[in-house]
Amino acid sequence: MTQVLDLGPRIELVSMDPHFHDISIALYRPGPDNAPAAYKVHTYSHLPGAAERIARVAEAMQILGGMEQTSDDLLGFPCGQAHMFAVKRLFLEACKLPPAQPIEPRPLHIFDKKANTTIAVASLGQGLYEVRATQQAPGAERRVATIARGLIRLGEMEEVSDNPNQVRFGCGYSHDALIGLLLVRAPNVRAAVREAEAMASRGVLSAPSNQE
Ligand SMILES: [Zn+2]
Known part of the structure; x- marks a missing residue:
């Protein structure tokens, strides 16, 4: 059957x-x-x-x-x-x-090699998050902005109009664990997208479950 x-x-x-x-x-x-x-x-x-x-x-x-x-x-x-x-x-x-x-669960911070500083994400409640460099470092501001944009892309989050370092979930709920997970990939969204494509297509011609 x-x-x-x-x-x-x-x-x-x-x-x-x-x-x-x-x-x-x-x-x-x-x-x-x-x-x-x-x-x-x-x-x-x-x-x-x-x-x-x-x-x-x-x-x-x-x-x-x-x-x-x-x-x-x-x-x-x-x-x-x-x-x-x-x-x-x-x-x-x-x-x-x-x-x-x-x-x-992954922590809400990562060490960023390019800016040589730890970048943390603070949960401000109701789905609002702020990306911050923990130290003043050359280029840190740019990295913070890059990571905030990465979270927007990977998490389908929303921009906060008057603050480029803040992002929010449209649902209004905090998803801290999810932010920690996405944060690892947020500095390099393109690599994350490429990896997803590779994982889906690897050996796909012989995969018996490819039934669509
Ligand atoms: Zn949600």
């Missing part, structure tokens, strides 16, 4: 999981568009251990991105919004995490 799954549209794909037998893992969005956005991590692989691998990725998405399990065993953000770009990045990072590594 073939089980027909109503998974909804596929949002993102890791065509060959580097940590589990090169299986394909995908993120789907089941459910109607007018309901709070909910996602499902899924594989068509029936290898022993595949279900545990999927559970680990889903757990990582909760810890690294602040998602919660919904009543239907799906994943959603507390605000109910889709946060589509951010959830794609979150899914890719969750799949990349080596299985032996403990899953911990």
Whole structure:
């Protein structure tokens, strides 16, 4: 018997999981568009251990991105919004995490080599964040602006008109874990986009789950 799954549209794909037998893992969005956005991590692989691998990725998405399990065993953000770009990045990072590594939320700061200073993001509440260099350093101001723009791109965040160092989530909710996750990639958005394309397309011609 073939089980027909109503998974909804596929949002993102890791065509060959580097940590589990090169299986394909995908993120789907089941459910109607007018309901709070909910996602499902899924594989068509029936290898022993595949279900545990999927559970680990889903757990990582909760810890690294602040998602919660919904009543239907799906994943959603507390605000109910889709946060589509951010959830794609979150899914890719969750799949990349080596299985032996403990899953911990990322801090809200990174060391920036170009400005030779730590750049931190302060959560000001209600979805508003401010990017700050922790020390005066040549070029730090420019790096802060670059990272703020990177967060806007990767997290589909909004600009704050009178302050280029502030960004906000349109939903009005704080998503601290998600900011920590996006912050790692915010200094180099182009590399993040290239990586996502590579992860989706690697071996895609032979991937049995490429059923669209
Ligand atoms: Zn939100």
